[in-house]
Amino acid sequence: MIMFLMRRLCQAVLVMFIISVIGFAIQGGLGDPVQQRLGPAATEAEATTLRHSLGLDDPLWVQYLAFANDALHLDFGHSYFFHEPALGVIARYLPATLELVAASAVLTLLLSVPMGVFCAIRPRNWLSQTLMGLSVIGISVPVFLTAMVLIQIFSIGIQVTLFPADSGWGHWLNQLFSIEGGMPAYGRGNPIHVVGVWYTNFASLQGLLYLLLPALSLALVMLPLFVRLIHAEMLEVLETDYVKYARARGLRPSRIYFLHALKSTLLPVVTLGGVQIGTLVAYTLLTETVFQWPGAGLMFLDAIERADMPLVVAYLVVVGLLFVVINTLVDLLYRMLNPRVTLSGRAA
Amino acid sequence: MALLEVEHLDVRFPLRHGEIRAVRDVSFALERGERLGVVGESGAGKSALAFSLLKLLSRPGYIAGGHVRFEGRELTTLSDRQLRRIRGNRVAMIFQDPLTTLNPVLTIGRQMTESLKAHRRVSERRARAIALHKLRQVQVSSPEQRFEQYPHQLSGGLCQRVVIAIALLLDPDIIIADEPTTALDVTTQAEIIALLTQLCDKHNVGLIVISHDLGVIGQLTQRLLVMYAGRIVEQGPTREIINDAQHPYTQGLINALPQMTLPRQRLAQIPGNMPSLARVPDGCAFHPRCRYRFTPQGRLRQACVEQVPEAVSSGGSQVACHWVRELITTVPIEEETT
Numbered sequence: 077m078i079m080f081l082m083r084r085l086c087q088a089v090l091v092m093f094i095i096s097v098i099g100f101a102i103q104g105g106l107g108d109p110v111q112q113r114l115g116p117a118a119t120e121a122e123a124t125t126l127r128h129s130l131g132l133d134d135p136l137w138v139q140y141l142a143f144a145n146d147a148l149h150l151d152f153g154h155s156y157f158f159h160e161p162a163l164g165v166i167a168r169y170l171p172a173t174l175e176l177v178a179a180s181a182v183l184t185l186l187l188s189v190p191m192g193v194f195c196a197i198r199p200r201n202w203l204s205q206t207l208m209g210l211s212v213i214g215i216s217v218p219v220f221l222t223a224m225v226l227i228q229i230f231s232i233g234i235q236v237t238l239f240p241a242d243s244g245w246g247h248w249l250n251q252l253f254s255i256e257g258g259m260p261a262y263g264r265g266n267p268i269h270v271v272g273v274w275y276t277n278f279a280s281l282q283g284l285l286y287l288l289l290p291a292l293s294l295a296l297v298m299l300p301l302f303v304r305l306i307h308a309e310m311l312e313v314l315e316t317d318y319v320k321y322a323r324a325r326g327l328r329p330s331r332i333y334f335l336h337a338l339k340s341t342l343l344p345v346v347t348l349g350g351v352q353i354g355t356l357v358a359y360t361l362l363t364e365t366v367f368q369w370p371g372a373g374l375m376f377l378d379a380i381e382r383a384d385m386p387l388v389v390a391y392l393v394v395v396g397l398l399f400v401v402i403n404t405l406v407d408l409l410y411r412m413l414n415p416r417v418t419l420s421g422r423a424a
Numbered sequence: 425m426a427l428l429e430v431e432h433l434d435v436r437f438p439l440r441h442g443e444i445r446a447v448r449d450v451s452f453a454l455e456r457g458e459r460l461g462v463v464g465e466s467g468a469g470k471s472a473l474a475f476s477l478l479k480l481l482s483r484p485g486y487i488a489g490g491h492v493r494f495e496g497r498e499l500t501t502l503s504d505r506q507l508r509r510i511r512g513n514r515v516a517m518i519f520q521d522p523l524t525t526l527n528p529v530l531t532i533g534r535q536m537t538e539s540l541k542a543h544r545r546v547s548e549r550r551a552r553a554i555a556l557h558k559l560r561q562v563q564v565s566s567p568e569q570r571f572e573q574y575p576h577q578l579s580g581g582l583c584q585r586v587v588i589a590i591a592l593l594l595d596p597d598i599i600i601a602d603e604p605t606t607a608l609d610v611t612t613q614a615e616i617i618a619l620l621t622q623l624c625d626k627h628n629v630g631l632i633v634i635s636h637d638l639g640v641i642g643q644l645t646q647r648l649l650v651m652y653a654g655r656i657v658e659q660g661p662t663r664e665i666i667n668d669a670q671h672p673y674t675q676g677l678i679n680a681l682p683q684m685t686l687p688r689q690r691l692a693q694i695p696g697n698m699p700s701l702a703r704v705p706d707g708c709a710f711h712p713r714c715r716y717r718f719t720p721q722g723r724l725r726q727a728c729v730e731q732v733p734e735a736v737s738s739g740g741s742q743v744a745c746h747w748v749r750e751l752i753t754t755v756p757i758e759e760e761t762t
Contacts, residue, residue, distance in 0.1 A: 321517070325539045328542065
C-alpha cells in the first residue's frame with residue numbers, strides 16, 4: 077500500500093513535470109510581453125532594460141526553473157483579465173464544474189448498471205433490444221447536439237415544468253423555484269454558499285433543477301458506452317463456470333446476478349470509469365458552453381479567447397493534477413474489487 | 425423405490441444448423457449410498473446428462489422428454505424456484521475445474537456460508553462453524569486461514585477439496601461430480617478419489633461420477649454406464665464391465681488402456697471417431713466403427729445399420745448390441761441378401 081502510493085507519487089511528479097513544461101512552452105509562445113507593456117512607442121533601450129528586469133533574457137532553462145518555482149508555490153501569476161491570482165480565479169470556477177461532473181457521473185452509474193445488467197439477463201426482451209439499439213446511436217451523437225435537443229424539448233418545446241402550471245399552487249411553486257417556462261437551461265440559478273469560494277447546487281431543489289439538464293446531457297455522453305460495456309462483460313461473466321456453479325448451489329437469481337456476476341463485471345467498468353471521468357472534465361467545455369454553466373471549462377475558453385495566459389496555464393496544471401488524483405483513487409478502488417491484483421503491479 | 429430414477433431421458437440443443445440430441449432414451453437408477461460412474465468419450469453426452477438432472481443445461485439445451493424422479497418426485501416439471509430448494513441442498517454438484525468453479529472475487533468463506541444460508545436459517549457464526557468443520561473433514565490444512573482466502577491463493581487440489589466441502593455442506597443425498605479429477609495432476613487425483621469414496625461411504629451419499637477416465641471410474645464406482653453418441657450402450661457392475669466388457673465399444677475402450685504388465689506394443693485404438701451428436705448414424709450409432717457389423721462370413725448385418733439395438737441382459741450387465749444379442753439367443757439376425 078505504502079509502496080503503491082510512493083510509486084504513484086513518483087509518477088505524479090513525472091506527469092506534472094511534463095504538464096508544466098507544456099504550460100511553460102505555451103506561456104512563452106504567445107506574443108511579446110515587453111512590447112505589450114511598453115507599447116509601440118518605446119525605445120530599444122527601454123525594451124532591453126525591461127526585458128532584463130523581467131528576466132526574459134535569461135537562458136530558457138533558468139526561465140523554466142523560475143516558472144516551476146513559482147508554480148510549486150502555487151503562484152501562476154495574475155490573470156490579465158481579472159487582475160487577481162490565476163489560481164484564485166480557478167478556485168472560484170472549479171466547484172461548478174466538479175459539481176456538474178459529479179452529478180453526471182452519479183447519473184451515469186445509476187442508469188448504466190441497471191440498464192446493462194437488464195440487457196444482459198433479458199437479452200430477448202424488447203426493452204433490452206431497444207436500449208442496445210439506442211446505445212449505438214447514443215455513442216455517435218456529440219454532446220452539444222444532445223444538449224441542444226434536451227433544451228429544445230424540456231425548456232422550449234413542450235416546456236415541461238415540475239409542477240402543473242395551470243393550477244394556482246403549481247404556478248406559485250414554479251415561480252418560487254423560478255422554473256416557470258420549462259426546465260432551466262441557462263446558468264446555475266442561485267447556488268447556495270457553503271464555505272470559502274464554494275457555492276453549491278446540491279443544497280436546494282432549485283439548484284438541482286438547474287443542474288439537471290446540463291448533468292443529463294453530459295451523462296448521455298458516457299451512458300451508452302457504459303451500458304454497452306456492462307452488457308458485454310455481464311454476458312461473458314454469465315457464461316462462466318462460477319455462475320453456473322452458483323446456480324447449481326441453489327442460490328437466488330438476485331444474488332447470482334448482483335453479487336457473483338456484477339462484481340466481476342464491474343472490474344473493467346471501474347477502469348474505464350476512471351479514464352472517462354477525466355474525459356468528462358474535458359467534455360464540460362462543450363456542455364458548459366451550451367448551458368452557459370459558469371464553470372472552469374467556460375472560464376478556460378474565455379481565457380483562451382482573451383489570451384489570458386496565466387489562467388490558461390494554471391487551468392492545465394490543475395486539471396492535470398485532478399487526472400492524477402482520480403486515477404490513483406480508481407486504482408485503489410480496483411484493488412478493493414479484485415483480490416487477484418496487488419498494488420505493486422505483480423499478480424498475487 | 426430408488427433414490428433417483430431416470431427414465432427415457434431425452435436432451436436436445438436446438439441450434440441453427442439443426443438439433444443436437446445430446447442424450448437419447450437414457451434410463452438408470454441410483455440407490456441411496458450407491459456410487460455410479462458414467463463413462464464415454466468427449467461429446468458422448470455425459471455432461472449434458474449430468475446437468476439435465478437438475479435442469480442446469482446451458483441455453484439452448486432443454487429436456488425434450490423422459491423423467492427424472494428424486495425420492496419419487498418428478499424434477500423435470502418443477503419450477504426454477506422449486507428446483508432451487510433441491511440444488512446444492514439435496515443434490516450437490518462438483519464441477520470439472522476447481523479454479524474456474526469458485527468465484528475469483530469472493531472469499532472461500534463467503535462462498536461457503538452463502539451456500540448454507542441459501543438453504544438454512546443459520547447465523548453467520550453458526551454458518552462459519554459448519555463451514556470450518558466441513559473444511560476439516562476434507563482435510564484442508566489451517567481452515568481458519570483458508571476461510572479468509574480467495575480461490576487464486578489456493579492450489580487446484582485444495583480448491584477441489586473446498587468444492588467437495590461445499591458439496592457436503594448441507595448433507596446432500598446425492599453428489600453429481602462432472603469430471604472431478606480431470607483438471608488435477610495424477611497424485612492429487614488419487615487423493616481426491618480416496619476422499620470422495622471415503623466421505624460418500626461415511627455419510628451414505630449417492631454419487632454420480634462423470635468421467636472419460638476408466639481408471640478414475642474403476643476406483644470410484646460400483647456401477648457403470650457406458651455412453652456412446654448420447655445413448656447408454658452398456659450398464660452393469662463396474663468390476664464386471666472392466667473385467668469382461670460385452671459391448672464392442674466398451675471392449676475397445678478397455679483395450680485402449682495402457683497396460684504395464686504387457687510387453688511394449690502399440691496401444692490399441694478404436695478406428696474412426698465418435699460421430700458428432702448432430703449427425704448420428706442410423707441403426708446402432710457405433711456400427712461404422714464396429715468390427716462385428718460383419719458376420720463371420722463377411723456379410724453386413726442389416727440390423728446394425730437399420731435398427732437401434734435394444735438392451736439385453738448378458739452376464740450381470742445390460743448391453744445394447746445386436747451382435748451380443750445374437751450370441752446370447754443364438755438366433756442369427758437377418759443378414760443382407762445379395
